[in-house]
Amino acid sequence: MTSIHLHLLSDSTGETLEMLAKAALAQFENADVVRHFWPMVRSRQHLDRIVPEFKANPGLVLFTLVNPETRARLEESCAQLGLPAVPILDRVTAALEKALGQEAHGRPGRQHAMDQAYFERVEAIQFTIAHDDGIGSEDWEEADILLAGVSRSSKTPTSIYLANRGYKVANIPLVVESPPPPALYRLKHPLVVGLTTAPERLVQIRRNRLLSLNEGHQTAYIDNERVKDEVAFARRMFADNGWAVIDVTRRSIEETAAAVIRLLGDRGRHKGGDFEGVKPI
Template sequence: MLRLHLHLVSDSTGETLEMIAKAALAQFEDADVTRHFWPMVRSRQHLDRIVPDLAANPGLVLFTLVNAETRARLEEHCRQLGLPAVPALDAVTEALESQLGQEARGRPGRQHTMDEAYFKRVEAIQFTIAHDDGIGWENWEQADIVLAGVSRTSKTPTSIYLANRGFKTANIPIVVESPPPDALFRLRRPLVIGLTTAPDRLVQIRRNRLLSLHEDTETAYVDDDRVRDELKYARRMFADNGWPVIDVTRRSIEETAAAAIRLYNQRSSGEDGAGDQGIKPI
């Protein structure tokens, strides 16, 4: 198994650098990677404090540092230690400079400035948390997206992810014995999206959930026939109301959210086909 120490050095929160590293590492199998995370490195003194760890755990250094002096000092330390140092955003920044005909502004954390988009995201997160699992249905008309699905179809984590992208998202569990409020079927502004999955996969997820809670696994909640009936009931509801459907069986939370955003943007731009997805899951 390949072993690697990966040092992530950022002058801001490091969120961008972490996502780049995660996406790149996903391309490699059987890699044992130890990550060393160094956010908010904005001074020579702070940088010097992490050098002993670089020396003690030699590996690859990825960095996003816009201050020329701090960056040069890191690169010099890496040269002395014989460590490869990769500026993660240089190629993209240089390409943008070429296309835009201007130099990039070297301000740490510029992408995290508290602008209108930041406050929109905060508002979306607050709304989503307050409207999880069918709560606050009286305010669903204020949502951008409403996710509907039977238990354990990733409604809550997908909602939170969408909220972090700035979408006010509510979600509602579809339960055969307890139909959703009529307000769900009268919504005009939000895009209602149905989430579905393969019955066998759903049974497995529910069973694992019960085991983690040390609860009895011999219940209707994980009965094969009962689960299939639940999914059929939900799918019929989605089709009857013309709601688009996303099959989450082989999708990660990020992929499900991306599909939801695509459907939302299609409807917002007036493209045809979004309403027909309720018949065939994407």
């Protein structure tokens, strides 16, 4: 197994850098990566305190630094240590400068500025948390998206991920013995999406959940036939109401969320609007 040290330096929160590094690392199997995260590096003095860590743990350095002096200092230090230093946004920024015909602003953390989009995202997160697991049905019409599905079909984590993209999301568990509130069938604004999964996979997830809670296994919650009935019940409800359906069996949360966003974009275009289903990050 290959082992490396990966140093991530950013002059802001480092969120963008972390996401890009994670996406790239996903392409490699059996790689033992030790990450060293260095956010808010905005001065030579701060950088000089970090450089000894490079020497102690030599590896690959990825950075997003816009201050020329700090950047030059980093590149000089890495060259002296014989370490590769990769400015991961340079090629993208250069291409955008050429396409837009203007020079990029060298302002640290510019992509995280507290503009209107930022406050909309905070509002979306607050709404989503307050409308988890079927709560607050009287406000569902305000949601952008409503996710429906049986227990442990990844409704909550998908909702939170979408909320971080700026979407107001509500979700509701579908239970055979407990019909959903009538408000669910009257919704006009939200896109209702049904999440489904293979019964066998669902049993496994639920069993692991019970193990984590130190609860017994003699329950209908993980009975194979009962779970099949639950999934079939949910699928019939999706079909009867014409709701879009996403099978999450082999999807990550990110993949499920991306599929929901595409559905939302398709819906906007179908209605003749210019909404493309992507909100700013």
